Amino acid sequence: NAGVTQTPKFRVLKTGQSMTLLCAQDMNHEYMYWYRQDPGMGLRLIHYSVGEGTTAKGEVPDGYNVSRLKKQNFLLGLESAAPSQTSVYFCASSYAGPIYGYTFGSGTRLTVV
Amino acid sequence: DAKTTQPTSMDCAEGRAANLPCNHSTISGNEYVYWYRQIHSQGPQYIIHGLKNNETNEMASLIITEDRKSSTLILPHATLRDTAVYYCIVRVEGNQFYFGTGTSLTVIP
Numbered sequence: 001n002a003g004v005t006q007t008p009k010f011r012v013l014k015t016g017q018s019m020t021l022l023c024a025q026d027m028n029h030e031y032m033y034w035y036r037q038d039p040g041m042g043l044r045l046i047h048y049s050v051g052e053g054t055t056a057k058g059e060v061p062d063g064y065n066v067s068r069l070k071k072q073n074f075l076l077g078l079e080s081a082a083p084s085q086t087s088v089y090f091c092a093s094s095y096a097g098p099i100y101g102y103t104f105g106s107g108t109r110l111t112v113v
Numbered sequence: 114d115a116k117t118t119q120p121t122s123m124d125c126a127e128g129r130a131a132n133l134p135c136n137h138s139t140i141s142g143n144e145y146v147y148w149y150r151q152i153h154s155q156g157p158q159y160i161i162h163g164l165k166n167n168e169t170n171e172m173a174s175l176i177i178t179e180d181r182k183s184s185t186l187i188l189p190h191a192t193l194r195d196t197a198v199y200y201c202i203v204r205v206e207g208n209q210f211y212f213g214t215g216t217s218l219t220v221i222p
Contacts, residue, residue, distance in 0.1 A: 004156075033209070042200065042212035043157070058209065090156050098145050098204040104156030 002026055006091050006105035013081045013112045021076040021108050023091030029103070030096045032074035033058075034066060036087040037107075043090060049074055050096070081112045117201045122217040125195075131188040133216050135201030138182045145204045146177060148186045150197040151215070157200065160186065191220045 004025045013019055023032065031050050035043040035058075045058030049068040063085060065077045074093075078085060088109050092102040118136040125131040137146060145164050149157040161168055161175045163184070168175045174187040188195055200215040 035212075040214075042214045045209055045211060048209055059211070088154060092156075092210075098143070099162075101147060101159040101162060102149075102157075102210060104158070106156050107154065109154075 004091055004093055004103050004105035006089075006108050008108060009106070010109050011111070013078075013110065015081060015083060015112060017081050018077070018079050019081065019110075020078075021089055021091075021110075023074045023076070023093075023105060025072055025074075025093040025103070027093060027103065028071070029093035030071075031094045032068065033092045033094075033102070034064070034074065034076045035090045035092065036060065036085075037090060038087050046076065046089075081110075083112045086110060086112045116211075117203055117213055119199075119201050119213060119216045121214070122219070124219050124221055125188075125191045127193060127220050127222050128190055131191040131195065131218060131220070133186040133188075133199050133201075133218065134183065135185070136183045137201070137203050140181050140203050142181075146175070146181075146184050147202045147204060147210065148173070148175065149200045149202065149212075150195075151200070152194075152197040157212075160199075162204075191218075193220050193222065196220045 007022045033048040034046040037043045047066040049055045052071045055066045067075045091105040094102045147162040148160040151157045163175045177184045198215040
């Protein structure tokens, strides 16, 4: 049981380049989330999904797009990377309902130069 | 949305109990209190959660006041490996977690 797997673990992009971060979970969770964490700060919610084919905006959605074509995968896209998007990105998943906690991935460290 | 307030940092002697407070004065009746911790730059790790009653598991205890406006996470015998940032989160409608800056706990040998 792998839990939540994020790929890649590290990436360096040039300003203006695009990339997609992949999050995969094998726990049959309905909900999935993308967070970013800047140095010395807490996690901020970018986008989330409450089921296959659905997505919604979180606190800081600008500059990102997401897709959930399959229940087990949640993709985070950067169409035109900016230095301000340098951060550590965490994916999480959970069952539906407030009684269930999140399972987090190990993170993707992205640097935009 | 219910928000939480936590001290920025705390120290605790190794082997002693670590008591981490959290205020959530605007919490609604059906919102759970969750605690997570983050060691270095790893993904946050679930510790415990509760609604009204006190809870205990193998990692910690959670004490929630009767009015539910505050709670305390207790690590009964802190070790050096418990040094981490601890987040107190109230689960808002729609299932999302909104993290604050948490409490940086340092366990001192």
